[in-house]
Amino acid sequence: MxxxxxxxxxxLSFATNDLDQRSIALWAKPPAPDKxxxxxxxxxxxxxxxxxxxxxxxxxxxxxxxxxxxxxxRFSDYIDEEISLG
Numbered sequence: 881m882x883x884x885x886x887x888x889x890x891x892l893s894f895a896t897n898d899l900d901q902r903s904i905a906l907w908a909k910p911p912a913p914d915k916x917x918x919x920x921x922x923x924x925x926x927x928x929x930x931x932x933x934x935x936x937x938x939x940x941x942x943x944x945x946x947x948x949x950x951x952x953x954r955f956s957d958y959i960d961e962e963i964s965l966g
Contacts (some may be wrong), residue, residue, distance in 0.1 A: 881909055886905045888944065888951065888952065888955045888958070889920075889955070889958065890950070891944075892917065892942065892958055895942050896940075896942075904935065914933070914938055914939035914940065915925060915939060915940040915941075915957050916938055916941050916942070916960045916961060917937065917942045917944070917960050918935075918941065918942065918943045918944070918945070918957075918959070918960065918961050918962070918963050919943075919944045919951065919956075919959045919961070919963070919966065920943065920945045920946060920962070920963055920964070920965055921946060921950065921951075921962045922964055923962060923964070924961070924962030924963040924964040925961070925962065925964065926963075926964050927963050927964065927965050927966075931963065940963075944959075
């Protein structure tokens with residue numbers, strides 16, 4: 881089961897406390913320097929202590945963790961980085 885882009889966009893909108901769909905475009909690339917949207921996936925860069933320190937300096941961090949068969953590829957427009965947790 882792949883998570884659909886419309887559901888993920890609603891989740892991102894809710895997480896940013898702004899239900900206006902136009903605001904989601906602000907999270908699309910290029911990323912804001914103090915905000916990041918992270919997607920966990922096996923193909924991402926390995927999570928490390930350096931990454932943890934980098935993330936700790938951000939004002940806002942949203943992490944989408946896939947559980948099923950992944951994410952709709954169209955959602956990658958809203959992701960700043962993919963991280964592998966192991």
